[in-house]
Amino acid sequence: MxxxxxxxxxxxxxxxxxxxxxxxxxxxxxxxxxxxxxxxxxxxxxxxxxxxxxxxxxxxxxxxxxxxxxxxxxxxxxxxxxxxxxxxxxxxxxxxxxxKGSVKNEELVSSFEGINGMKTVLEMVIEDLKEDDVVLILGSPKINKNIGGYLKDWQKRRIKTKIKCKLLLDKDSISWNEEWWDISKRKKLTFTKRTESISPAYLVITKKMVATIYFSSKIYSFIIKNEDISLRYKNFFNELWKK
Missing domain, CATH: 1.10.10.10 (Winged helix-like DNA-binding domain superfamily/Winged helix DNA-binding domain)
Incomplete structure (x- = not known):
């Protein structure tokens, strides 16, 4: 085949x-x-x-x-x-x-390269979320139009499913001044703050997963499925959110 x-x-x-x-x-x-x-x-x-x-x-x-x-x-x-x-x-x-073979051992870490690898990781995240779940995002890398378009589509699908998002933006990031984004804030589906620093990676944190994406000459994406590790990242994020 x-x-x-x-x-x-x-x-x-x-x-x-x-x-x-x-x-x-x-x-x-x-x-x-x-x-x-x-x-x-x-x-x-x-x-x-x-x-x-x-x-x-x-x-x-x-x-x-x-x-x-x-x-x-x-x-x-x-x-x-x-x-x-x-x-x-x-x-x-x-x-x-x-x-498809049955899973004998839980897959703890996966790594991918390129734009499609990044999309695979972020699709794994959104597919595991449901209404009223909260996803935490740290960082806002300078990216090209193709990636930016995908991230907007990802956010629109997240909002449509009524998944909440807390987003800590880098100090030099460009805001999305678009109606759909503003509406999601008014509906309390999206919460944003701006940090005084620049994150070395793009972090996406859920109850079960942590996705880490590095943007350089190539895109490197990693995802960890582990609730204990996710909790540590969540606590780290919340400390930054309070500042």
Missing amino acids: EIPLLTGGESKVYIALVELNESYIGNIIKNSKVSHSKIYDILKRLAEKGLVSSINKNGKKYFVAANPSRLNNLIDKEKDEIKSSQIKINEIVEILNSK
């Missing part, structure tokens, strides 16, 4: 990882039948597309497939083929979900 918008090798490796749930290089090569000389390059490309992350266990690197629903993000780059690709991908998502 070849997935639209992925190469043949990328399809084989991603499908193998979905079935394995998480694995080290040897098993991925065995199950995907992709050569050792190509496997690292393929995994890197899949990571840049937000489809694969990596974790370290006892000094050994394991790779994990993102949820098959992330395949839908690939369509954004192929608008001319969106109708046919959407239908095909939805079919594949159903097939892969039926094959």
Whole structure:
């Protein structure tokens, strides 16, 4: 089975990882039948597309497939083929979900690269939230229009779901002077303050997760699923909020 918008090798490796749930290089090569000389390059490309992350266990690197629903993000780059690709991908998502291995160990840390990796992390966050939950955000990096447009869309979906947000802006950040944003403040769905410093990263904190995104020449995104760690970050955020 070849997935639209992925190469043949990328399809084989991603499908193998979905079935394995998480694995080290040897098993991925065995199950995907992709050569050792190509496997690292393929995994890197899949990571840049937000489809694969990596974790370290006892000094050994394991790779994990993102949820098959992330395949839908690939369509954004192929608008001319969106109708046919959407239908095909939805079919594949159903097939892969039926094959997906059961989780033996909770995934604690995932890392991604690039814009699509950032989107994968933030989608993981918003999918785990529900009405009246509170998400805490620290930092407001200087970003390009494409990323800024996505973050606005993310916030609009958050507001539509009636998820509350407390946002600590960097001192040099540009405010969103837009009606939908102002309305969300009046409805007490959005609360903002400005700090006297510049955050080194973009932090998104929920009850269960902490997402950390670094914007430099490349975008590096990390997500931790751990309630104890989330609580520590929440307490740290609240101390800053009081100042």
